[in-house]
Amino acid sequence: MLPIEVFPGIFWLGECDRTNEYFEGMWPIKSEGISFNSYVIKDKKNAVIDLSGESFANGLIDRLSKIVPLSEIDYIVVNHMEPDHTGALRMLRSVAPQATIIGTQKTSSMLASFYNITENVRVVKDGEQISLGEHELRFLSTPFLHWPETMMTYELNTRVLFSCDAFGGYGALNGSIFDDAAIDVSWYENQALRYYANILSTFSKPVTTAIARLKDLDIAVTAPSHGLVWRKSPRRMHELYLKWAGYSGSPALLGVTLVFASIYGNTERMMEVVAQGVADECVPLTIFNVALTNPSYILPELLTKQGVLVGSPTYEGGLFPGMGSLLELASIKHISNRCTAGFGSHAWIGGAKNEFVKMAEKLRWQMCGDFDFSGVPDEDELVRGREFGAAFARQVKESAISEA
Numbered sequence: 001m002l003p004i005e006v007f008p009g010i011f012w013l014g015e016c017d018r019t020n021e022y023f024e025g026m027w028p029i030k031s032e033g034i035s036f037n038s039y040v041i042k043d044k045k046n047a048v049i050d051l052s053g054e055s056f057a058n059g060l061i062d063r064l065s066k067i068v069p070l071s072e073i074d075y076i077v078v079n080h081m082e083p084d085h086t087g088a089l090r091m092l093r094s095v096a097p098q099a100t101i102i103g104t105q106k107t108s109s110m111l112a113s114f115y116n117i118t119e120n121v122r123v124v125k126d127g128e129q130i131s132l133g134e135h136e137l138r139f140l141s142t143p144f145l146h147w148p149e150t151m152m153t154y155e156l157n158t159r160v161l162f163s164c165d166a167f168g169g170y171g172a173l174n175g176s177i178f179d180d181a182a183i184d185v186s187w188y189e190n191q192a193l194r195y196y197a198n199i200l201s202t203f204s205k206p207v208t209t210a211i212a213r214l215k216d217l218d219i220a221v222t223a224p225s226h227g228l229v230w231r232k233s234p235r236r237m238h239e240l241y242l243k244w245a246g247y248s249g250s251p252a253l254l255g256v257t258l259v260f261a262s263i264y265g266n267t268e269r270m271m272e273v274v275a276q277g278v279a280d281e282c283v284p285l286t287i288f289n290v291a292l293t294n295p296s297y298i299l300p301e302l303l304t305k306q307g308v309l310v311g312s313p314t315y316e317g318g319l320f321p322g323m324g325s326l327l328e329l330a331s332i333k334h335i336s337n338r339c340t341a342g343f344g345s346h347a348w349i350g351g352a353k354n355e356f357v358k359m360a361e362k363l364r365w366q367m368c369g370d371f372d373f374s375g376v377p378d379e380d381e382l383v384r385g386r387e388f389g390a391a392f393a394r395q396v397k398e399s400a401i402s403e404a
Helices: 054-067 089-095 105-115 185-214 236-246 266-280 295-304 321-332 352-363 379-399
Strands: 004-007 010-012 015-017 034-036 039-041 046-049 073-077 100-103 121-123 129-131 136-141 151-155 160-164 221-224 253-260 285-289 305-311 339-346 366-374
Touching: 004 221, 015 054, 054 089, 073 089, 089 105, 100 105, 105 121, 185 236, 185 295, 221 236, 253 266, 253 295, 253 379, 266 285, 266 305, 266 339, 266 366, 266 379, 285 295, 295 305, 295 321, 305 379, 321 352, 339 352, 339 379, 352 366, 366 379
Parallel strands: 046 073, 073 100, 100 121, 160 221, 253 285, 253 305, 305 339, 339 366
Antiparallel strands: 004 010, 010 039, 015 034, 039 046, 129 136, 136 151, 151 160
16 A cells, blocks of 8 residues: 555555464464554654564555655654564664664663664653654553553644554455545454454553543544554544453453364254253354364453353363363453353263363353263253253353443
8 A cells, every 4th residue: 555644744654464364473364464554754853653564664664765765764663562563673774774763661672682773772751752843742651552661652733642552453454544434444343352352351451551541632543553543533442442451350241152162073962952042041142163263263252241151072081172272362361250151072081071160260250050961962961951051141141241
């Protein structure tokens, strides 16, 4: 895409990735893509804000040179050191050696360890300001969104907030960077939820702290480093992030996420009747086969829904491996305070049940029932399985919160 003017004197220089299969080496983006948003402010002094990964460096520098001569770049603002935002730094530094790199104290030490950059680096404190001429930059420390060195940059006159990873989302930009273009905004909001659950849910407390700090700031545009630039509804992502952060460690919305695995079809057979029981109670239900679905797509449901049903056969004395991995990831992402129950088939002796109970304790999920059986479920067990699902759904109704 060509450079796009966000506000007079402020330009988007980003790139859309429609090629790579994974973000951070583990989150699928093959069908959705992702954008890497970089910006430049053209003034008496010129400032680049956030960059891109190393593989996109040539395109970034080419677009930048169309707006500002590279020899006239005064500042490179590093809001976040993660390589998808700083990989282009070494190349930009080689063509614009006069530019001062701006970041937090921790950014300064990371610049040395990541890129061996120690000279022409300016450390800024929380709330410090730099004048570019008609534009004035204020730097806001936002640690652990989602690394300890992160900050946001706010331009006082145009009221543009450059928020880096905060308020971002998956999804390549389809012709326009703005939320008021003729696009399906709800699709981008869903991609932002998956991004939040995958990347930021571990840091929900810092998210809440940062949003509270931004409450009294006059914001005309929120310009993150991934996803849409929000100018029609500049606080829309703030509102959604705050809501999603509220589900971390607290009761979530009415709904059940049913995750299952099946080796020979016995647990899957039971899963179908357990699902019937949940549906009998008119509780929203989403079903995932953990052997076929990347956890990236399951985590948003676990984050936002109060009920979790786990169907796993016993595999070598424990949970099906993919199920164990998913639950460990949910623990890392601090998805706690859920109502849960487990079911599954075993051959000669159970083991999945015991491991799941221990995992639920680690997750701080409330055990609301279990139902294991040997081999192929008979007709009576299938009937009981349906009631098991219905009983669980009734418990979820009691513990879930209402949609805001």
